[in-house]
Amino acid sequence: MAAPSIRLVLKAAAGPPKADVARAISVALAVVDRFIIPAYRRLVEATDAQDKAWAAFAANRAAGDFASLRVAYHSTADAWAHAQIFKTGPISLFLRYERFAYWPEARNVTGRMLDALLASNDPNDLTLATLARDSVAAQGLTALERLLYEGADPAAALKAPDGERRVAVGRGIARNLSGIARDVLADWTAPAGVRAAIAANKGWNNLFMDAPEAASLLLTDLVGAFRLMHDLKLLPVMGASADVARPNSAEAWRSGRSQRDLKLNLTAAQAMTKAFAETVPAAHVTKIDGLYVAANKAVDAVPALLGQAAADPAQRPRVEAARAAVKAVQTEIAAVLPADLGIPLGFNSLDGD
């Protein structure tokens, strides 16, 4: 017989500790009020301005202000980089999250779906009702980016005599983004919305049944933000070495936003952590803050075109340093916050299979 290694202990019956409802409500509302609702308000403002910019452009297409469309796009993308880290709540209904920004995309599906939308001449294709059940790939920010940054002269393509459909598609997407943002904000803030449900320790729709579960979903989102940054935005782009890096797997590389989006995700995660951390022991907060400082510094040092930097042996160490620094924050948060907050993180419930 081999040496003993794991002991079994027979315990008296004791269920899992009852969730501290009051604390869960307070933690969840801190995150919702200080961070989530403001982030969606900002998204509503940015998408609303973008909708107006496209409407103005369409009204006078030949002389339209193309630069204003790009400004509006960047402002929306900035706001989305904050909201992108929440997958909990109304954004998860009606495929809103995927419809707002279909990414990462496989096999140029956005390009193909957008081409089909451009080739069609049916104005009904662009109504909110149709888009709501149409392909998620051609109706969001990633499709809009292509209209504004792809091709030799995207401004001329919109202004050209045959550019009417192109502008109509851009307008349709802009209107759609504004509609999604507005609906999500309303679902958070309405009298029967998510915030009210959490405050009353009730369930909301099909998503959670009480405040402790909502708090757990929000904490899962915070940890998920690092999976988004590390597992989706960095690792697949970096590959195993510079020669097998995939620059075009980087997010929003066409508009040169890859590093910026990563940085804003990190800023958002830091703000969300701060909202959570009110009741966390000071020593833990200090350590997490220190790791955030290091991660911000490392991400700041990454060139704007993150994908190209990953493929360049001279610049790649900066991307690797950012990856390691982001991972360090994730590891600390996942190790410390669930216990400090009394909020369990899921394992099987995290992702579908």
Place this chain on the structure above:
Amino acid sequence: MAIDWTISRRGLFSGSFAALAGGYLGLGDAQGRAPGANVTPEFISAVRIAGTDGGARLTKDGLAPFALPGRAHAPLRLDGNRIALIGRRPGSFAAIFDSVGIDEGEPARIFTPTAGRRFAGHAGVSPDGATLVTSEIDAETGDGFVVMRDAASAAPKAVFPVGIEPHDLLFARGGDRLVVAIGGIAHAADVKGPALNAGRIESSIVEIAPGTGAVLKRHALPADGKSLSLRHMALAPDGETIVFGMQDQDRSQQRPLLGVLHVGRGLELLPLPEEAGALRSYIGSVAIDVSGRFAAATSPKGGTVGLWRLADGRALPGFRLADVCGLAPGAAPGAFWVTSGHGDVVALEAGDAGFETRAHWRAEAAFDNHLLKL
């Protein structure tokens, strides 16, 4: 309350698993009773311990973990003590091992998907034990295949295309039919992004002739089920009845998540449990008890084990357990075992009034989606 027993286990693993030596596997049942002989567990599950992925054999003597090249998903009994454990989607490995030998230092044998493909986490074995079948997905195109393999060597014998995203699979009717759940969610296997076709999923269960790959029957969902993905199945003792569990990609409405398929005939959907939203649009694992009277389904997102009476399809009261997913029938009629990502191992007994808890163990381990009772 007392220390009950200690076990012996050879050091089969190193690194972070080794740090567990001397750790505790707590055991306590809901009524404070010691577990009797009727609740003796003996399982295989994929497991994560202290950040390391592997598999574990779980007996009343404890948890004997072993490391694997990555996160595994579903275990399958090939014959006797030979077990296959398939890598979680997109899986690049599967392991075959002896459930006793692995505890004595006999290493697992690793095999890989066919070229350019990834495992979907599941496998099936023919009743004569000769054929192992794996569901695989092309890493570039996302096209799905079932790969018939020699169960002794795992060497591929035939490859049949089956459509987008095959997941769980089993042999029914004494091995005459290979039944495959086609999840239908289009991803390139290596891209962790959103589905290409969320909301327009063509999911189905197909019956295939194992010798030729011919599709004998395709069971599709009603037209309003385009957001549903058919993913997991369990075969009833009659060899003809299959319970299947689904996941809904659109949570804005509540749709059925469990159904019964009669091989060669058709499928019917079962009602949701009474508590609205208890399953959170997501079922991770399904099982039928040995009597064929009850079906159970776990929802890790809802922390719920749902229960149905198969005679009339009625949903009975379920059992709540955070992050529950692993599910297997016990030896006795009505008996089920469940495991969770928080290390729970619970023996349940189903009756017409719902579940009763027979034992509740805890281990410092995260049990993955699927559980195999030996």
